[in-house]
Amino acid sequence: MSALFALDPLLEGGIGLAEVLIVLLKTLVAFGLLLVGVILMIWFERKLISDFQNRVGPNKAGPWGLFQTLADGLKLIMKEDLIPAKADRRVFILAPFLSAVPAFVVFSVVPIGGAFTPEDDGVVRIFGHDTYMQLADPPIGVLLILACSSIAVYGVMLAGWSSGSKYSLLGAVRGTAQMVSYEAALALSVVVVVMLAGSLSTHDIVLSQSAAGYEIGSFGLPRWNIIATGLVPFVIFLIAGTAELNRPPFDLVEAEQELVGGFHTEYSSFRFALFYLAEFMNTITMSAIIVTLFLGGPAGPVLIGPGWLWGVVWFSLKLFVFLFIFVWVRATLPRFRYDQLMNIGWKALIPLALGWILLLGAINIGRDEDWNMGVVVGGSFAVLVLCWLLLTTAVDAAQRNRAAIDDDEEVPV
Amino acid sequence: MGYLDGFRVTFKKLFEERLTRDYSKHSTGGKRVKPVRLHGRHVLNRYEDGMEKCIGCELCAGVCPARCIYVRGADNPPDDPVSPGERYGYIYEINYLRCIHCDLCVEACPTEAITESKLFEFSFTNRNDAVYTKAELMVDDDGLPKRLPWEDWSDMGAVAPLTSAWMRATSPNGAAAFEGRVQWSGELGFGVRPPEQGQSVPEDEVDTTEADAIFSHPGEPGGHGADDAPGEHEARRDEGR
Numbered sequence: 001m002s003a004l005f006a007l008d009p010l011l012e013g014g015i016g017l018a019e020v021l022i023v024l025l026k027t028l029v030a031f032g033l034l035l036v037g038v039i040l041m042i043w044f045e046r047k048l049i050s051d052f053q054n055r056v057g058p059n060k061a062g063p064w065g066l067f068q069t070l071a072d073g074l075k076l077i078m079k080e081d082l083i084p085a086k087a088d089r090r091v092f093i094l095a096p097f098l099s100a101v102p103a104f105v106v107f108s109v110v111p112i113g114g115a116f117t118p119e120d121d122g123v124v125r126i127f128g129h130d131t132y133m134q135l136a137d138p139p140i141g142v143l144l145i146l147a148c149s150s151i152a153v154y155g156v157m158l159a160g161w162s163s164g165s166k167y168s169l170l171g172a173v174r175g176t177a178q179m180v181s182y183e184a185a186l187a188l189s190v191v192v193v194v195m196l197a198g199s200l201s202t203h204d205i206v207l208s209q210s211a212a213g214y215e216i217g218s219f220g221l222p223r224w225n226i227i228a229t230g231l232v233p234f235v236i237f238l239i240a241g242t243a244e245l246n247r248p249p250f251d252l253v254e255a256e257q258e259l260v261g262g263f264h265t266e267y268s269s270f271r272f273a274l275f276y277l278a279e280f281m282n283t284i285t286m287s288a289i290i291v292t293l294f295l296g297g298p299a300g301p302v303l304i305g306p307g308w309l310w311g312v313v314w315f316s317l318k319l320f321v322f323l324f325i326f327v328w329v330r331a332t333l334p335r336f337r338y339d340q341l342m343n344i345g346w347k348a349l350i351p352l353a354l355g356w357i358l359l360l361g362a363i364n365i366g367r368d369e370d371w372n373m374g375v376v377v378g379g380s381f382a383v384l385v386l387c388w389l390l391l392t393t394a395v396d397a398a399q400r401n402r403a404a405i406d407d408d409e410e411v412p413v
Numbered sequence: 414m415g416y417l418d419g420f421r422v423t424f425k426k427l428f429e430e431r432l433t434r435d436y437s438k439h440s441t442g443g444k445r446v447k448p449v450r451l452h453g454r455h456v457l458n459r460y461e462d463g464m465e466k467c468i469g470c471e472l473c474a475g476v477c478p479a480r481c482i483y484v485r486g487a488d489n490p491p492d493d494p495v496s497p498g499e500r501y502g503y504i505y506e507i508n509y510l511r512c513i514h515c516d517l518c519v520e521a522c523p524t525e526a527i528t529e530s531k532l533f534e535f536s537f538t539n540r541n542d543a544v545y546t547k548a549e550l551m552v553d554d555d556g557l558p559k560r561l562p563w564e565d566w567s568d569m570g571a572v573a574p575l576t577s578a579w580m581r582a583t584s585p586n587g588a589a590a591f592e593g594r595v596q597w598s599g600e601l602g603f604g605v606r607p608p609e610q611g612q613s614v615p616e617d618e619v620d621t622t623e624a625d626a627i628f629s630h631p632g633e634p635g636g637h638g639a640d641d642a643p644g645e646h647e648a649r650r651d652e653g654r
Contacts, residue, residue: 052423056433332419 009123010131022126023135027108030135034107038281042069045280045327052331073273081269086164095162096267096274099155102148103281108135109144109202110288112315115307116210116299122203124308132203133298133308141202142194145289146187149244152282153179156246156253159275160263171262174338175246175253181345182243182250188353189233189240192360193225193293202292210299226294229360234294236353238325241286243345246279247326249333250341287322291315351391355384444568452514453532453572455507456558457550458525465495465551466526467502473518473527481511482518502526505547510540530558531572534565 010019043058043066050057058065083092113133114122123130138144153176160172194200197208209228214221221227226234243250254262264275291297295318298311336344359380366376436444447453458466469486487503495501518527527550537543542563553559560566 051427054426054429054431056431056435059435328420328423332423 010129022129026135030108034281037284038277039069041280041284048327049331076273077270079269084164084266088162091158091162095155095159096271099152099278100274102152103278103285106145106148106285109141110134110292111203111206111297113298113308113312115302115311116206117302118212120307121207137201137203140200142190142200150183156263163266165266167259168263168265171253171259175263178252178341179244182240185236185240185345185349185353186244189236191357192229192233196225196228206292206297206299209296222296224296232356236349237290240349241290245282245286248330249335251335252338252341283326287319290322291318347395355387359384447531447572451531452516453530454535455527455550456530456552457505457527459552464497465501466524468496468498468524469500469502472521476517476521478515479511479513481508505550506544508544510543532564535563537563
């Protein structure tokens with residue numbers, strides 16, 4: 001059991017009352033932070049998207065409409081809790097929790113503070129005990145994140161399946177297919193990060209990014225994975241992450257215009273609130289994961305004052321940038337068609353992520369074995385381009401064959 | 414960058430001025446000036462001496478396409494007449510759950526007893542409130558509409574001079590022969606509206622001091638100062654140009 005937490009220095013010297021209390025405190029803080037964050041996020045998103053759309057947004061409840069989310073939440077809880085007659089009751093009740101709980105769990109492995117500089121390793125002292133500013137640091141941190149996002153798929157799937165409504169089922173089928181296929185791209189792009197850090201623990205991944213940066217002339221660049229992995233995995237992760245969140249432009253699951261809300265059509269009251277909460281919570285946690293994996297999490301220079309606080313500041317700033325980007329994307333892009341969504345996932349993102357793993361793997365081995373870097377990189381690129389050509393040829397051929405089978409019309413190019 | 418152009422478009426919107434007005438607050442724009450021909454809830458008018466204009470002829474009820482008006486006329490008591498004529502409106506009810514604000518009743522009325530105010534922001538919570546009785550429709554002693562608890566009269570000062578939409582709509586506006594001539598009779602509280610100026614008189618040369626004096630109601634209970642009405646009146650004329 002202790003091996004599961006072995007990475008956190010708090011739990012190394014045996015577990016006493018103090019350790020349990022500190023973990024409880026951290027749990028409370030993480031839980032509270034996330035809940036408050038979600039409330040602010042919903043407000044932020046509604047305000048910002050109305051700014052993008054030349055509207056004013058919520059401005060009546062409290063100063064600048066800050067309490068609008070509270071009012072909405074109160075309203076939802078007081079509404080009639082309806083379970084359709086045709087619903088599979090137990091599954092129907094279970095599904096919202098399957099959606100909401102993973103969203104909380106994922107946040108527990110995200111380091112939200114601590115001084116991550118080339119000299120410091122992000123350890124803070126609370127009440128005379130050394131610990132990390134994250135709820136848990138299991139050695140399988142990244143796997144936990146991926147596992148939780150997989151479980152969240154069940155929330156969507158079971159909700160649609162148990163509702164006994166065709167729109168819900170349609171939304172759920174779409175959602176399941178989408179989330180399962182984009183999870184592959186998500187995981188493959190993380191593999192590169194794990195390869196560089198040499199560890200699945202989120203703390204170690206942040207630590208590997210807080211090392212001394214690159215020097216290009218007089219110009220310094222931080223050693224963040226977004227640069228170290230060559231930007232492509234980051235872009236893949238961002239796209240796949242947006243799809244995993246079911247956020248626009250990948251919100252086919254909900255697709256209000258077609259499916260009347262999709263998998264949560266039949267939900268009301270607190271159960272709907274849980275889905276709503278999970279959706280926005282996932283936005284925050286996904287941004288936090290992106291920041292952790294690719295932008296060094298809390299890593300950043302310590303200027304004045306305590307280092308751990310600067311970690312929190314840097315983390316919040318980076319998080320904010322991604323929340324802004326998510327809202328911006330939502331305000332800008334129209335929804336993908338279902339076949340386009342599948343095409344991008346299977347024919348672009350997954351092959352690209354796979355190829356990038358091979359490329360970075362070759363470069364890493366080449367560096368270890370002291371091979372000629374020019375040959376390694378050039379050769380790898382040549383192989384990748386060749387593979388890409390093969391893939392597109394195969395896709396074209398498959399399309400031609402299918403068209404020929406379907407009817408005798410002219411073959412689409 | 415064809416795919417990314419949209420991001421620039423939305424980003425530019427962040428810094429654009431909002432056209433939305435904060436409807437409920439006067440400090441940030443408040444309500445818009447009502448269009449001259451807006452049809453709101455009705456008022457029953459009186460003469461300057463307090464006599465009711467309604468003679469209980471039921472023409473309004475007859476013409477109403479929504480059948481929302483119910484009128485019962487009665488003979489005037491000789492010793493204490495309610496209206497100057499032989500009969501008066503004994504019962505007068507308008508059901509605002511049915512009224513479509515077409516103003517046909519206003520056109521039908523031979524004595525200009527029923528006109529429409531500019532009030533359209535009223536929300537009732539029960540059927541009784543929606544059916545306005547004569548007591549609720551009749552103007553008060555100042556000739557202003559009664560302000561019922563479920564009605565929003567916060568821009569009373571601005572809308573008071575704009576009561577009778579129909580008379581403006583059907584007067585021989587712009588015809589040279591009627592230039593400078595008063596086209597409507599006085600309503601208690603609202604007074605006589607200034608004559609319409611024809612197109613031959615430039616707008617800024619029109620003398621409105623007399624009309625403005627009539628339009629401003631000193632001591633207005635609607636929250637506006639006494640000099641709000643002429644200002645709004647001018648703004649409206651500018652807008653109409």
